[in-house]
Amino acid sequence: xxxxxxxxxxxxxxxxxxxxxxxxxxxxxxxxxxxxxxxxxxxxxxxxxxxxxxxxxxxxxxxxxxxxxxxxxxxxxxxxxxxxxxxxxxxxxxxxxxxxxxxxxxxxxxxxxxxxxxxxxxxxxxxxxxxxxxxxxxxxxxxxxxxxxxxxxxxxxxxxxxxxxxxxxxxxxxxxxxxxxxxxxxxxxxxxxxxxxxxxxxxxxxxxxxxxxxxxxxxxxxxxxxxxxxxxxxxxxxxxxxxxxxxxxxxxxxxxxxxxxxxxxxxxxxxxxxxxxxxxxxxxxxxxxxxxxxxxxxxxxxxxxxxx
Amino acid sequence: xxxxxxxxxxxxxxxxxxxxxxxxxxxxxxxxxxxxxxxxxxxxxxxxxxxxxxxxxxxxxxxxxxxxxxxxxxxxxxxxxxxxxxxxxxxxxxxxxxxxxxxxxxxxxxxxxxxxxxxxxxxxxxxxxxxxxxxxxxxxxxxxxxxxxxxxxxxxxxxxxxxxxxxxxxxxxxxxxxxxxxxxxxxxxxxxxxxxxxxxxxxxxxxxxxxxxxxxxxxxxxxxxxxxxxxxxxxxxxxxxxxxxxxxxxxxxxxxxxxxxxxxxxxxxxxxxxxxxxxxxxxxxxxxxxxxxxxxxxxxxxxxxxxx
Numbered sequence: 001x002x003x004x005x006x007x008x009x010x011x012x013x014x015x016x017x018x019x020x021x022x023x024x025x026x027x028x029x030x031x032x033x034x035x036x037x038x039x040x041x042x043x044x045x046x047x048x049x050x051x052x053x054x055x056x057x058x059x060x061x062x063x064x065x066x067x068x069x070x071x072x073x074x075x076x077x078x079x080x081x082x083x084x085x086x087x088x089x090x091x092x093x094x095x096x097x098x099x100x101x102x103x104x105x106x107x108x109x110x111x112x113x114x115x116x117x118x119x120x121x122x123x124x125x126x127x128x129x130x131x132x133x134x135x136x137x138x139x140x141x142x143x144x145x146x147x148x149x150x151x152x153x154x155x156x157x158x159x160x161x162x163x164x165x166x167x168x169x170x171x172x173x174x175x176x177x178x179x180x181x182x183x184x185x186x187x188x189x190x191x192x193x194x195x196x197x198x199x200x201x202x203x204x205x206x207x208x209x210x211x212x213x214x215x216x217x218x219x220x221x222x223x224x225x226x227x228x229x230x231x232x233x234x235x236x237x238x239x240x241x242x243x244x245x246x247x248x249x250x251x252x253x254x255x256x257x258x259x260x261x262x263x264x265x266x267x268x269x270x271x272x273x274x275x276x277x278x279x280x281x282x283x284x285x286x287x288x289x290x291x292x293x294x295x296x297x298x299x300x301x302x303x304x305x306x307x308x
Numbered sequence: 309x310x311x312x313x314x315x316x317x318x319x320x321x322x323x324x325x326x327x328x329x330x331x332x333x334x335x336x337x338x339x340x341x342x343x344x345x346x347x348x349x350x351x352x353x354x355x356x357x358x359x360x361x362x363x364x365x366x367x368x369x370x371x372x373x374x375x376x377x378x379x380x381x382x383x384x385x386x387x388x389x390x391x392x393x394x395x396x397x398x399x400x401x402x403x404x405x406x407x408x409x410x411x412x413x414x415x416x417x418x419x420x421x422x423x424x425x426x427x428x429x430x431x432x433x434x435x436x437x438x439x440x441x442x443x444x445x446x447x448x449x450x451x452x453x454x455x456x457x458x459x460x461x462x463x464x465x466x467x468x469x470x471x472x473x474x475x476x477x478x479x480x481x482x483x484x485x486x487x488x489x490x491x492x493x494x495x496x497x498x499x500x501x502x503x504x505x506x507x508x509x510x511x512x513x514x515x516x517x518x519x520x521x522x523x524x525x526x527x528x529x530x531x532x533x534x535x536x537x538x539x540x541x542x543x544x545x546x547x548x549x550x551x552x553x554x555x556x557x558x559x560x561x562x563x564x565x566x567x568x569x570x571x572x573x574x575x576x577x578x579x580x581x582x583x584x585x586x587x588x589x590x591x592x593x594x595x596x597x598x599x600x601x602x603x604x605x606x607x608x609x610x611x612x613x614x615x616x
Contacts (some may be wrong), residue, residue: 076586085586134466148552150463157554158442161586166386168548169582181547181582212357240476240548244456246465274477278384278393278469295485 002067006052006108007299009115010034010073012089015044017051018296019059024126026293028059028238031248034090041084041096049105069102070299072118074143078160085160092172103179111302115295116163117154119253119288120147121305122298124154128251136247137288138165139254140234144186150245154305165241167189185237191255194230201226214261224262231263235270242275242283251290260287310375314360314416315607318342318381320397323352325359326604327367332434336367342398349392349404357413375539376417377410378607380426382451386468387614390420393468397511423603424471425462427561427596428455429613430606432462435597436559444555445596446473447562448542452494458553462613473549474498490495493545499563502538509534521567532570539571543578550583550591561596568595 015034017256018026022208030051037047052069056062075087082099118188120137123129129137133152139145144166148155150183156162166186167179187193191209198212199205201222215223221276238250252260252267267285275283290297309456312335315341317324323342326334338359345355364370383395390407410418421429422447428445433439437445441460447453452474456463464470474494475487482491495501506520507513509530546558560568560575575593583591598605 146552149519151461155458155553157587158556159554159586159590160588161584162552162554164551164554164584164587167446167551167584169477169478171481171543172544173479179551179584181551181584236477236480241511241552243472243475243487243489244454244470244549244552245463246467246470246472248466276469276472276475276489278467279465279472282467282469 002065004061004066005303006055006066006069007118007296008048008052008069008071008088008300009118009295010044010048010071011115012074015048015051016292017055018293018299019055019061020296020300024297024300026296028055030055030058030295038090039092041093041098044090045096045098045101045105049102052106057175062308063108066108068111068303069106070111070113070118071098071102071113072113072115072295072298073098074115076160077112077114077117079111079113079156082110084112094208098141109303111299111306113298113302114147114156114160116145117147117156118298118302119290119294120149120163120298121154121301122290122294122296123251123253123288124149125301126297127294129249129284131247134245134247135249136165136238136241137184137243137251137253138238140252140256141254142148142190142191144190144237144254146241148245165237168237168240170237188233189230189256192286194256198226208257209259213262216259225284227259227262228266230256230259231266232270234263235267236274238271242271243278245281247283248285249286251286251288253291253294259289310373312369312374313608313611314363314374314377315426315604316356316360316377316379317426317603317607318352318356318379318398319423320382323356324604325363326601326607327363327369328604328608332605332608334604336363337604338363338366347400349401349406353404353406353409355412357410360414360499362606371416374416376419376611377414378405378421378426378610379410380421380423380603380606381406382423384468385420385422385425387419387421389465390418392420393489417611419501419607419614421606421610422455422468424453424466425455425464426606426610427598427602428457428606429462429609430598430604431559431561431596432457433609434605435602436520436594437557440556442553442555443557443559444473444546444549444553445559445561446546448560448564449499449562449600450499452498452562454549464610473545476505476545476548478545495542495544497538497564502564505538506534517564517567521570524567524570535567535570536574538564539574540578542571543575544582546575547577547582550579550587554587555591557592557594559594559596561599561602565596
């Protein structure tokens, strides 16, 4: 019986793999450094292919029991054509027909997806968004992005580019963003900005956000105040998406979600104050539940979801 | 054969009715002043009921040939339950089961809908959005709102409140809005603001936007410049929705769309400059095509769409 899916989560730093069973449990994992294979798409594809075969061996799962391989990548992914259009942080990837190439190498069905959408699929079906038909699944890290579940289906947009809440402007005259826009949400709550902000607040150049979280956990007021102010900014940027999409919930994942408990009250308060009545009353702000496994489990959803 | 639909477009000023045939042509129309029946929902409902019957008589269409009545109202409409939750500009409407009441009076199937969504349904199936699966249909007038077609279906949101692009903030420290938010898009491009702005620019207190359009048509530079600046503001507010939803097109309707040719170049330029590459390259900014008939024709789409 084809019970298993192999999930592959390609990041700028690591490629993580996992075998996911019928109950969405990750049975076996592996990982390798992206950098060693970054010279060309074909080298990275070869490494992924080898790692999939290796992981199945280690997990003692025969190929005939593998339903498919789901791969999430950080960039613009044409899910229908199976083609990676561009990966901003991994050079050389331009219109790579990854689905076809990997299916040839592996002899297994392959689906490709944007990494944030793959996380969204996982959280929607097996995590914080279980049973919810309309949600925004947000990742708060170096990048600020989101996957959208609307009318009980993933909404990717006709160019597979939907969900870029990090590039909705908060201030039309705000700082320039790498995307070409001005005052993008990501410029206010992306990790780089938060780190600079923390360095100023604590007058300590190398303070990490993890350290600020530890201090908040110890009840240190300055750290608690810092996260509260971060939460306020996060909340301000959610008012637009909440008013436009009227979601039932916003799932917050990504690195900053480790400090979820410190930011959530402020996020909720700002939405309650600034968003429209119906939308504000309805939306719940919750923490992602699957953490680092969300993408791997999302691969299972992807394979079941796309039947081509 | 049940070939005809009666469309009813309830506004704060007028209620407009039309008989729409199988080819989405409006065969007969009528209208009455909302104000005369505004004292209570039941009076307005009675007036609508009478007007529907009267219009069918005038158009010589027997009731057995009417497939249903579609009604659009300016407010929060629970399409599934057939209940009007609230109409901000028509007092007394709170949780009114309009569908049930009117079906009882008319002996015909009735569907209720938000007015902007009804316009959107019309433009999508028979107007500027024909054949397009993902679009934003925007009304630019006193209010600034939108209907969303996503994955080839109308997206209303779980609370029937989606599409409020007029209340996505452009500036977090901007002026307070009636909705409770700050710096809402509507505060910058709603008619009230544009009228004040025009009065300043032309140093003429009672100048109307229609007059400014006439001057632009005559090639007057100041008027052309005014509309160009309006277009820039309209464009800035669309960057967020475009990045988040990656629509194939934005349809602009409402009063201000009469000046579409003067604002469109600036709208397009700002989106091209400020939105993300994929989204900007893809999105077309076009003018609504059905004008005042959009809602009536939308009623036909609504009746065919909702089969309950």
